[in-house]
Amino acid sequence: MAAGVAAWLPFARAAAIGWMPVANCPMPLAPADKNKRQDELIILNVSGRRFQTWRTTLERYPDTLLGSTEKEFFFNEDTKEYFFDRDPEVFRCVLNFYRTGKLHYPRYECISAYDDELAFYGILPEIIGDCCYEEYKDRKRENAERLMDDNDSENNQESLPSLSFRQTMWRAFENPHTSTLALVFYYVTGFFIAVSVITNVVETVPCGTVPGNKELPCGERYAVAFFCLDTACVMIFTVEYLLRLFAAPSRYRFIRSVMSIIDVVAIMPYYIGLVMTNNEDVSGAFVTLRVFRVFRIFKFSRHSQGLRILGYTLKSCASELGFLLFSLTMAIIIFATVMFYAEKGSSASKFTSIPASFWYTIVTMTTLGYGDMVPKTIAGKIFGSICSLSGVLVIALPVPVIVSNFSRIYHQNQRADKRRAQKKARLARIRVAKTGSSNAYLHSKRNGLLNEALELTGSPEDEHLTKTTSLIESQHHHLLHCLEKTTGLSYLVDDPLLSVRTSTIKNHEFIDEQMFEQNCMESSMQNYPSTRSPSLSSHPGLTTSCCSRRSKKTTHLPNSNLPATRLRSMQELSTIHIQGSEQPSLTTSRSSLNLKADDVLRPNCKGSQITTAIISIPTPPALTPEGESRPPPSSPGSTTNIPPIGSNIVKVSAL
Amino acid sequence: MNLEGLEMVAVLVVLALFVKVLEQFGLFEPVSLEDSVEDEFELSTVCHRPEGLEQLQEQTKFTRKELQVLYRGFKNECPSGIVNEENFKQIYSQFFPQGDSSTYATFLFNAFDTNHDGSVSFEDFVAGLSVILRGTIDDRLNWAFNLYDLNKDGFITKEEMLDIMKSIYDMMGKYTYPALREEAPREHVESFFQKMDRNKDGVVTIEEFIESCQKDENIMRSMQLFDNVI
DSSP: OOHHHHTTHHHHHHHGGGTTTTOSSOOOOOOOOSSOOOOOEEEEEETTEEEEEEHHHHTTOTTSTTTSGGGGGGEETTTTEEEEOSOHHHHHHHHHHHHHSOBOOOTTSOHHHHHHHHHHHTOOGGGBOHHHHHHHHHHHHHHHHHHHHHHHHHHHHSOOTTOOHHHHHHHHHHOGGGOHHHHHHHHHHHHHHHHHHHHHHHHTSEEEEETTTEEEEHHHHTHHHHHHHHHHHHHHHHHHHHHHHHHOSSHHHHHHSHHHHHHHHHHHHHHHHHHHTTOTTTHHHHHHHHHGGGGGGGGGGGTOHHHHHHHHHHHHTHHHHHHHHHHHHHHHHHHHHHHHHHTSSSTTOSOOSHHHHHHHHHHHHTTOOOSSSOOOSHHHHHHHHHHHHHHHHHHHTTHHHHHHHHHHHHHHHHHHHHHHHHHHHHHHHHHHHHHHHHHHHHHHHHHHHHTSSOSSOOSHHHHHHHHTOOHHHHHHHHHHHHHHHHHSOEEOOOOTTOHHHHHHHHTTOOOOOOOOOOOOTGGGGSOOOOOOOSSGGGOOOOBBOSSSOBOOOOOOOOOOHHHHHHHHHHHTTSOBOEEOOOOSSOOOOOOOHHHHHHHHHSOOOBTTBOBSSSOTTTOOTTHHHHHHHSOOOOOGGGGSOOOSSOOOOOOBOOO | OOHHHHHHHHHHHHHHHHHHHHHHHTSSOOOOOOOOHHHHTOOOOOOOOOOOHHHHHHHSSOOHHHHHHHHHHHHHHOTTSEEEHHHHHHHHHTTOSSSOOHHHHHHHHHHHOTTOSSEEEHHHHHHHHHHHHHSOHHHHHHHHHHHHOTTOSSEEEHHHHHHHHHHHHHHHOSOOSSOOOTTHHHHHHHHHHHHHOSSOSSEEEHHHHHHHHHHOHHHHHHHGGGGGOO
């Protein structure tokens, strides 16, 4: 029911008087309006802009935020108004929805911002009125495509070792850039396609004469050579096709796909030729089959994105092309008929029949004008000129549509590539910014450690840091500190100077870290000998106690791959690396955020023993072999002793 | 078609093209029959404003605030100030999405449109509502009789009643339980007439109607439902 007519409900109820006298059964009781409040004005303060409306207006849609009691949460007692800290521009549309019953989508608004606002106010986007729904859907689709692109490109960057051989092969076929072998294969097939096409072309060139004064095409002169070349190409194509068929996730679908049909059509003539050898009867058909060899050139579309776009464009413009064809056919028939009858009288006219005039009409309408058929009578010439004029028009009409389609698809593709390229740069910049902010925590922590009791420190460098600590920051730091205390582990800091770390992070490989120890405040100043073993997981012991005892520490682990990969994509933007702090002696440890985060939550603090190794007790044995399987990368820093407060690895990200 | 005929056609085509070219140059104005362009914008920009609030207060039994609320709702749906039949039917149909309420809406429209000028203004609207919601039982019964009496001749015939009954059943729609039978409206009309028609002359007059309704408990009770609608 539209909002506006909600006001007419009393009228509809009054109109029911017509049913009363004819009713056979007694009527049900009317609902009592308990709090019969007079309609009052509500003030909605959205980021400072005040909107006012009647309470009943808002109550028209009781399943939204504004229509239900949920808005009471936003009621500000002091100013007696409802305050929403949201975008006032979008709120205008939302409020108009209550007033008029129609939700509009303004063009200048960003689609995701708009969606967020709608979600906040509890309004379903499906209610958007017809006037704006198309625009909304288009924008939403573009956004979804963009997101999918992003996801795809992210997925491509991940190494998913859990693929089967078949899946890796398929991936190699579809994305040649994933591995060198795939790239080699890609280029080899490309080369052979080119060879095959050139062979087909050169075969027919007349080269030299044979004694007997007959010009032979090269194909017959060097028949053996060409045959060998053809065989080689077909071998490669066959092998490629079979491999693709084997690797395809859905063989049935693969067989039906266009590319596979082209592959089959490209290699079939050869095999058919083999089978039929020199049978005279079908040699004519055999010659025809050779024509299909030219389809090999379409195999290039796997190698060229432009070709694919062209094909896709033509497919999407199918209706325009159909219209073009239909209108051309109509015009051809009309003009052919007219020309035939116009030229009927003239002697030796080439227009012997209407189908014969088709040729003239087509040639004229497409402005080719071969001149092999020319009208001679006056009427014929008049109609011929009209024919050529109209031909230009008819052909020119659907062409812009096709062109604009092509342009749109092409630009979309370009946009996807550009976006992917920009994304890397963007992420790198974001990462640098985040490490900067995450360092603040470590700095402040260090300051806290050094001067735990003092709020204000006298040392100059600390002043600079404490100055920049706002209330929110200090609360955040306090929170992280509490977490550290809970688990007995502590954060490590990334040293932006050591680029090795960041690159390894980017590759989502294990991280080479220098562990430094920073435990409790009391013990921070002391040096501890610690033993470190690369095969971390096997050492449960070696812990540093939270508060007093110290013993060996172990670092740990290679993390399990599975949880790691899950969060990999998040890694760059928001990750938490918690690592057991270690003594200076190097160990290479691998950590993945994920694992750390999981493990951190485990109650590691048994008594006073804390294993910084995440593995410690309940680690699954699976971690060990995985950890072991990766050779520790050697990094320059890993062999040096690190002073207690060293700089280290990676990241603390926003929680 | 012989050649000469075709040549004639060709010449005619050339002449037509020539005329078109002259048109382009503006030297040859074609005869325009009527200006049909302006007709498109001949919308009903009629705007009707109701009489003042005080007058309406006198004429109806609504309070000032109630009139304000009513007018706001009215104006929201009908910005031009008057409702025509189409609009009326469309508004009413929004309350009965499953069925077809257009016939009943027509009858309602005719009942509200007291001066029969094809449109219901706010005064008509409020006057009708005032009778139904704030009037005495007799007033309400009178109004109902007026609704049933389609040709406003003072008598309700069986055909009129059948039309009304069918329109009411139409509003229920097709998917009811138990399913609607063909004869249900007719049977309903028969029972109605049996109850109402005292002298069995085949029509129901206003006196018969009021008298019969006052005797019927159910109807009396249902009339009181309208006390608290606004």
